Amino acid sequence: MAAFNGARLSPTAQVLPGAYRGAWEHIKNMPVDESAFTEVTTQPLNGDAPHYRDRSASNSGGGFGHSSGRISALALDPDRSGVLYAGGANGGVFRSTDDGAHWTPIADHLPALSVGALATGPDGALWLATGEATTAADNFLGSGVYRLADPLHDSFEESDRVGGTELDSSSIGRLRFDTEAGYVFAASSHGVYRRALAAPQPAAWERVLAPCAGVGVTGISCGASSFFADLANDLAVQPGTGGKRLVANLAWRSGAGYNGFYYSDDAGTTWRRANPGGAINPAEIGNASFAYAADGSRLYVVMESPELLNKATGSGASSSLAGVYVSKSGAVDGPYSQIATSSKLATSGSAMKITRIGAGYQPGTQAWYDQVIGVDPADPEHVYVGLEEVFESRNGGSDWQAVGRYWNFGLDCFSYDPALDTCDEDVIHPDQHAMVFSNWKGGTPEIYVGNDGGVFARPLAQTPGKGWRNLNRSGTLRTLQYYSVGVGALPGGQGDAVWGGLQDNGVSLQVPQGATYTHNGHVQQLNPTGEMSEPYGGDGGDQLVNPDNGCETVGEYTNLAMQITRNCGYTASVDGSEDVITDIAPGDPGARFIAPFGADGADKGYWVAGGQYIWGNTKTWNSTSGADWDRLYDTGAGHSTTALDSRNRVMWAAWCGSCNPGASFGRGIVTNYGGAWHQVTLPADFPNRYVAGITMDPSDASGKTVYAVLNGFSRHWNEGPGAGYGHVWRTTDGGATWQDVSGPAEAADSFPDAPANRLLISPDGTLAVATDLGVFTSNPSTPGHWKRLGLPALTATGNLPTAAALHLAPSPDGRELYVATHGRGIWKTAMP
Incomplete structure (x- = not known):
């Protein structure tokens, strides 16, 4: 809770009355990028699913059964x-x-x-x-x-x-x-x-x-x-x-x-x-x-x-x-x-x-x-x-x-x-x-x-x-709190495997009922009963899924404790005697409770992860231990990576330190763009708030065009009078200059003043940003103009519930956008 809320309360640990109300009133009057949402995680979650009992990672067999x-x-x-x-x-x-x-x-x-x-x-x-x-x-x-x-x-x-x-x-x-x-x-x-x-x-x-x-x-x-x-x-x-x-x-x-x-x-x-x-x-x-x-x-x-x-x-x-x-x-x-x-x-x-x-x-x-x-x-x-x-x-x-x-x-x-x-x-x-x-x-x-x-x-x-x-057996009490979502295709056109990291409910796996996966010559019945399984126990953080093979995934427990499986975490026996999930944590001393990691956006043979240090991995799906990670850069003593991205091994990362709200709160951005790692000099008007997302623009192969997404509320609500909304910022010159692309606060189509968590760029270049009050889109060719993603009537069936949207991921074919909410499960819609 400290990690989650520190992002929203920094730097001053105080949000004045009216902050959410102000954001909501603005959202109600925004233009709409019309698209219906569909709830994805509709199967019951069975924490005791009998064939997901790896002793090192799973809680299956512990006895509490179905969960919400x-x-x-x-x-x-x-x-x-x-x-x-x-x-x-x-x-x-x-x-x-x-x-x-x-x-x-x-x-x-x-x-x-x-x-x-x-x-x-x-x-x-x-x-x-x-x-x-x-x-x-x-x-x-x-x-x-x-x-x-x-x-x-x-x-x-x-x-x-x-x-x-x-x-x-x-x-x-x-x-x-x-x-x-x-x-x-x-x-x-x-x-x-x-x-x-x-x-x-x-x-x-x-x-x-x-x-x-x-x-x-x-x-x-x-x-x-x-x-x-x-x-x-x-x-x-x-x-x-x-x-x-x-x-x-x-x-x-x-x-x-x-x-x-x-x-x-x-x-x-x-x-x-x-x-x-x-x-x-x-x-x-x-x-x-x-x-x-x-x-x-x-x-x-x-x-x-x-x-x-x-x-x-x-x-x-x-x-x-x-x-x-x-x-x-x-x-x-x-x-x-x-x-x-x-x-x-x-x-x-x-x-x-x-x-x-x-x-x-x-x-x-x-x-x-x-x-x-x-x-x-x-x-x-x-x-x-x-x-x-x-x-x-x-x-x-x-x-x-x-x-x-x-x-x-x-x-x-x-x-x-x-x-x-x-x-x-x-x-x-x-x-x-x-x-x-x-x-x-x-x-x-x-x-x-x-x-x-x-x-x-x-x-x-x-x-x-x-x-x-x-009273959770039916799967209709759908209050699952996701931190992340990742999606990969199952072989043979069987549909997709949807993975997600959860608060206190491990990592969930949903596949179509009847789906199978052949591993080491054995056919695995991944979902014979129409239920989600929980291959990883405890808390679940970020999630990395092979889009070409949905049974290959890396899940995080907490604090960059990363674990890999290549067969969906499935155990052929029900006594937990098989070791199908392997610890590959790099052993970072300063990782956030939910720490970021992911695959390079252009080089499939490279992974990155961030704690106090920035880490790189060339073994990827052949990783067998934490020794497969190389330490690339030290963000600084007491710092923790909050977000990172990599394309063609050009990397950008944001950090906080101290990460707690108060006078000692600090934040910054680092990169190896230009050849050497360095701290980016941020302009004076770049908000002093928690940087929750870093996304590199895939249309710029050089790696100099990057978006930074900020959490919390504007200074109107938590730092006194002053700066505008400032939740989405862009650099097109490798960090030398930055532009606030949130739009003027008084404009009906400006970005809402709500905590922003993650930015994804669709195949056609459209920006999608997940916030605590929904998902919003923008065409980067006209910066500062935003739409709410959903149906025109906020209360219409098919809209995303207003639980905090924390994470965005594309479907394997890039046609759909998956949204992980922290309280109402995983949803999807057409890629904007």
Whole structure:
């Protein structure tokens, strides 16, 4: 998340309200390059596909089965059995009317598809808070809050927005209804906001708690950084108080002077800072989540420790979990009893016990990112905690059971041979973010959880070992978060192999059902069941695919950890005994989390890659190890390559260093154009922002014509008054001079002021640029004039959803353009 969002927030770590709204309003009035999009990744993704079990690279066999992308929020219709809603981290909202068997998107063309919170109002309306908040501040920013009056039948429209611009460019971690007092509350990255439920649409949200801004409480020292100030992570209403008592957690995960618990006894009009007693140390309070028993008699808390998190980045602490606590009086001041620690949870059947997963990755290691807690509405002692795994206690925390394990690897019951594997079914995808309980009349009460792999459910009465219902099996909950896409033709005219690197779901492979590939004389059935497979596990980054042979690919784990396969990663046996994926990482010390690499655009016998160093490879598809890479150039100590391109071994690369937003942020461009490697002198008006893309013009064989694509927003939104949009720049003289080809900001056909990620040049020379708000095209013969790629009506079926488009790739024949979105899968359209 730091790598992804640093690109959007640099250099100042601050985006003012109205940034996304301004870009969206501009886009709505742009001319259109008409072309319909088709969704590509429509097959279910099966992480346990039996013939993709290379032990060094795959997670297949681990047990969590079918996956979708990260789910940050869940809500249920309290009056209609089987109706539920899921919010993707950057994928919008999906509705199911058959208890998760099938899903339909209902928010695809809002200005922001980043979901922070969902909640069903007292009148049955569905409320959507945009701007995901799983890491407190630096997530996908949103465009405010929306209310859908009839969520069973309708879809979200812009007209459903609630309030003004005050929550634009924010992340919102929680929506809470205080029905008795008549308010709805939003816990946001700029504090706690309140709005009367009966307020008419024009009424703005009122900020009622922001200690650093002196709102609600005063006299609290917050430090110098405004970016990390007033982060509200959770808010809860204590039952039985007439809607008067509220508790809130405001905290920055790495520690800040305002970190703490806050409470109100008048429905949020006035606030005080709590002084919790007992097992909670007020000085250790970090990101925390609350859950009251239904009668308000108990307050449960799961909490991250900034002290442990900071140790984890230095001396190697194994967890950032402070603990799980209970106030048995329900009072926010406690006293609190600690009912769980990382070590206690590790011995509850967890797959993250040190003897199973290894040191440094024990329960709660990512408690700043994945934490949620809930109480059975019918039993105040029946508690669930979600960290990387799901834990259950039926006696108020005295005993715990890991009922949702990380995986089965490392357990005594596990065997790569399916005939010998005796593990139970208590495995779900790691990293929990959302939790709700069903209370449908006549139905079985269940718990639903949302995590980095989708939605899972099980009855509250179920005993451990009986597993979960996987609600991702149909493949219709399509919230996959791609970083990249690559496409290659399968032999014999069988169609294309589509590969993509995913957040926490490895590398996916989609081929037509029934496709085969012959390798070493053996015919491989690549897709007998109509599902995508996951040959590479973990995270997936950039992807290089041989366009002439779609089973030859190089996938990245993270940080330039590159791995090659020449047979689609297929293992003939299902016990993982074959080695079909080989590590060829160059071992760069400063690579980005998602680091760039690729094939030379004109020389098929050459590859390039970038970290701190620029690397070249002449072995290409015959590579067998990291030793096959040659170090070509050092971009500089502390620098990391953000983008690169090569044609005829003339290379251009962009770097950042420091790559974190703030005063030390730096960026630059290097090249060997002219014969010797050197840093390019950029003009004074070249924006000081993250350079996300470098593309050489294939029509210029000399290598001196190059485009640079910049992320973030213009200085109007994050650097004060000044320069224009400046997202697309071009040099035609090897970097001696640069021209902003974005167009004047006031022109209707200028490039939108939205984070830009990748530029591709089509065979006829048309430019296509992927941004966080769609894809845009331009004819380079008339620079500065742009069109939106899609259909005229933004809400028309066949348009690209407004999830962030991160990567572009051509089809093997060059006739189609593939778009990797970070939240709504892979799409394609005719090459512009």
